[in-house]
Structures are given as structure tokens and as C-alpha cells.
Amino acid sequence: MMRQHWIPRLKTVMPVFLLSLLALQTAAQPAARPENAYNYTIRKKAEGSQGAVVSAHPLASKAGMEILRKGGNAVDAAIAVQLALAVVYPGAGNLGGGGFLVACMADGRNLAIDYREKAPAAAHRDMYLDSAGNARTDLSQSGHLASGVPGTVAGLFSSHKYGKLPFSELIGPAIELAEKGFAITEAEASSLNNTRSSFQKYNTRPTAFIRQARWKQGDTLVQSELAGTLKRIQAAGQKGFYEGETARLIVEEMKRGGGLITLEDLKQYEARERTPVRFDYKGHTIVSMPLPSSGGLIIQQSLKMLESRDIAKMGFHSPASVQLITEVERRAYADRAQFMGDVDFVKVPVKTLVSERYLQERMKDHVPGVAGKSSVIGAGNISESEETTHLSVADKWGNAVSVTTTLNGGYGSRTVVGGAGFLLNNEMDDFSVKPGVPNMYGALGTEANAIAPGKRMLSSMTPTIVLKQGKPFLVVGTPGGTTIPTSVLQTILNVIDFKLSTEEAVNKPKFHHQWQPDVIMVEKNFPEELTASLRAMGYTVTQRGQIGRTELIRIDYPKKGKMRLEAVGDFRGDDHAEAY
Ligand code: DON
Secondary structure (H helix, E strand, O other), X not given: OOOOOOOOOOOOOOOOOXXXXXXXXXXXXXXXXOOEOOEOOOOOEEEEOOOEEEEOOHHHHHHHHHHHHOOOXXXXXXXXXXXXXXXXXXXXXXXXXXXXXXXEOOOOOEEEEEEOOEOOOOOOOOOOEOOXXXXXXXXXXXXXXXXXXXXXXXXXXXXXXXXXXXHHHHOHHHHHHHHHOEEOOHHHHHHHHHHHHHHHHHOOOOOOOOOOOOOOOOOEEXXXXXXXXXXXXXXXXXXXXXXHHHHHXXXXXXXXXXOOOOHHHHXXXXXXXXXXXXXXXXXXXXXXXXXXEOHHHHHXXXXXXXXXXXXXXXXXXXXXXXXXXXXXXXXXXHXXXXXXXXXXXXOOOHHHHOOHHXXXXXXXXXXXXXXOOOOOOOOOOOOOOOOEEEEEEEOOOOOEEEEEEEOOOOOOOOOEOOOOOOEEOOHHHHXXXXXXXXXXXXXXXXXXXXOOOOOEOOEOOOOEEEEEOOEEEEEEEOOXXXXXXXXXXXXXXXXXXXXXXXXHHHHOOOEEOOOOOOOEEEEOOOOHHHHHHHHHOOOOEEEEOOOOOOEEXXXXXXXXXXXXXXXXXXXXXXXXXXXX
């Protein structure tokens, strides 16, 4: 069932170093100390004219900004941010997970790079069923058997051909942060403390994340073994991860805990360049991630079901607009469950799913003011055969990059590769382990998303770029499991249709419907009278933890050749915006 989002809520601005707080309070203030890895603040909004970076952690956003200032492009910065996140945000930033990159390059090329994890060769359809046929989601969600073959490092190298600076330079900030340590935030301290018993359960080797005392804000986290892994990647490139010492350490870890990943699985892993989802919406062009992420298709289906209806006139957070978005989401998510999976393995009727005729037909039974029912409204009729993280970057040349990357749950499988210092994902749970058994985000699936050796599990990650007159206008994405497409959809509608500011578009409460369970999930600060109106229409409305941590960049072009960039980090976490 739906899990509470595991990241605790934070104050908007949070000085990390208690000492610096005290210093500010004294009458005779010493000269401000320069910001560094042990003393930094969180900034939610930044504006500039040359470049912007927004990610889940201040030190990662700063690493990206350093690369932009050095003359790197948005792809270089995105690589540096991901590597830094693997150090400073171990719950979701990763080497042992996977992700997706969508980019719109200034020369007009649109990119979609798929570095989703793959099922190991020894995986099989029923691997999480016990002898009585019951699903063992404990095994798909935690520990060694939950991990797919990691894709992140291959993804970084596959993206790097679109960058300008040497990889060895892009990995520099991450190595320094791992080797010399950094001060952890309040949120990180509390999630490390909350995960302590899982770390103890799933690890037999010492890890940097467990220590005698409880973690507190401002403590220094040093990750020497992770620094060693990063240095092997710096020296040997992709092979520094998928072959040699690191690969050997991964396989040894697998053997200690009954996992399946072999040297051959690692050696054979390849990132894939795919054709992005691309479509028009009200004078804009949306570029997003195709399968094996359902994200781009859900956004396309939803926006196309909405386009002919004047949702702006209904009003932001009006009962009518919330109902309409809910009904659109119900239908798109039903199709996700029925049809979507890895196109390298199964046939997905993508053309039909996004055709105008099909989508019009899907909305025929929608009755304004009356709740639809998932028991009646299933997937369309086609006869044809809480942790992730997002970063958005824009540079002075007009390149824009949107990346969502994940270990799946917070700290993934919670297994750290002994001697190599990084966490492995628990992405196998994103497969449908058994028809009718929901995954940790409550998502259902069918044969299309059943486990097979070498197959990629279906994702909801939705790194997206919205173009206006052919130029990047919005760079957006978020974590949040199945709620990801919802947050991206609502952020886009908030800007394009409801004309909200960037901060409002990101921070206003979100609501979510995913077909099954047949409920509207709302954030705690969702207006009460709106909930009452929805209940009066016949909806079941439940409160849940936060929905997403959206990172948004908006780019306007006040004059020819001039850019105005606004970067906003979600108030729901440590998210931090940089711009210059
Ligand atoms: O790929 C997916 O859809 C999930 N593994 C994403 C997980 C996620 O967003 C967790 N964050 N809250």
C-alpha cells in the first residue's frame, strides 16, 4: 500500500551549522564564513541570466553551478550533480540505482537516455512467489534479492558525449565530498537514524551510515570506501564500475546475501538512447521520457484528454478542475497498469494509447460533478495485440537537461556494497511480482510488466522539458513513485493554464489519483472545503504524506538573445536552487 514519504518535512531555510546560527545571534558579528561543505544554507529560489541548477541538496546544486561557471554545459553540470547526490544524498542519489535523462540541446536535438536497472539474467517471472504462490514483497523490496543491475554509471557515461568537460573533472566534487566529508542536514540525520535497524539487518560489513551515536544535524559524514569507488570510475571510466574491483565487490556482496547479480550481468549492462515522447499542448511542445518509464505517456494522455476543455476557466483548485484532473489521471493510470512495460520485451500499443480518437473515447463516460468508479472504468479497449531524486539544469547556450534518478525506496535495498561504499537499489519491486499484488507505491501490473531476465522494470519517472517557440521554457521533474506523473502534470498545468508563479506551481498542495486504489490522495494542506466538495460528488478522499519534491526551472526570453532564469526547489525537502 502507499507508504508515507520517508523524508521528514523541513523548515524552508535551514542553516546546517548550529554554530553559524549562534554566531548570527551575537551582537558583534564576525565576518560571515564562506559557504563550504560544513557550512551552507538552503535556498529555495534563485534567479539569473546565464544558467541555473536545482536539485535535492545544496551541495549537489553547488557542484553543478561550479561546473557551469567553469564553462561546462548543462549535460556536464547534470553529471556532476548526480555524482554529488550519490554522496550527499545517499537515500536517493546513487551509483547503485538507475535513472532517465531528457535533454533539449540548443542545436535542436532532443535526447532521452535510459539507464534504468535491468533484471539479472538469473531472475525469473515467479522469483518472489513462495511455494504456496504468495507474493513475498519483503524480498522484492529489501535486501540483496531486491536489486536490479545498476544503470546510473553507464547513463552518466552515455550522457557525457553531449558534454564539454572531461569526466575526470565532473567527478571531482563528488570525490572531495566523499573523502573529506560534509555536514549533514537535519533531514538526512533523521532519515539515517530511522533507517539504522534496516542497515543493521541487511549489511554484514561496516558501513559509513551506522555509528554508535545517533546522527544529528551538522555531523560530518565521511565515505572513504565510496571515494575509492569514485576514484576507480575516474581512472577507468565505465569499466571502473562494471568491471574490475568494483564489479568484484558487488558480486561478493551478492554472494553474502543471496542476490543474483553476476559479473556477466554487470559487464553486459548498457544504457539506451530512446526517442523522447514529444507532443504539442496549447502552443507548447512537451518533451518527456518514453517507456520503460510510463511517465511521458501518462503526461501525454492526460494533457491530451484535458486540452479541449477550458480548465483555466474552471479555476485553480476548484472542485470542477480537481475532478477533471482526477478523472483524467484515473484513466491514464488504468492504462499504465494494463498495457505498459519494457518495449524491448513486450508489445505496447503506444500509438493507440495517445491517439486522439482513443483518448476522446476514454473520456466519453466522464460526468462532471459525479465521481467515476475504477471498478467500472478500467483500462481502455485495445484489441491490438519514497526514494528518487530529480534535478533540472539550464545553461547559457540554451541547453536544458532534466534528470530523475533513483534507488526506488529510501536507501534502496538498504544493502551497501561491502568495501565499495554505495547502496544498491530495490528496483525489482517496480516489476509486477504477481498480477493483482500492488508494489510499494500501490501500482498494479500485468504480463506487460512481469519479470524476465534482462528486462527493465516499468517506471513512473518523468523528467520533462516544455518548449515554447522551440526553446526551453520549463525544466521539471520530481520523485514520488506513482505520484511522479501527477506532480509533473499539475506543475505544468499550474504554469500554463492557471498562470501560477513558479513557487506556487511547485509548492501548492497536490492531489493524486492512480486508478487503484480508487481514492483521491491529497496532501495535508489541501483545502478542506475542496475535500468536502469532492466527497459530495462521491469521491473517497484520503490524506497522505507529501507528494513529490519538484524541481522547476522557468526560462523567459525578455529580449532576443537574453534569458531570464528562475529556479525553484520544492519546500518539501532540502531542495536548493542556484542561478547566475
Ligand atoms: O521508477 C519509479 O517509478 C520508482 N522506482 C520511483 C521511486 C520514487 O520516486 C521514490 N520516491 N519517493
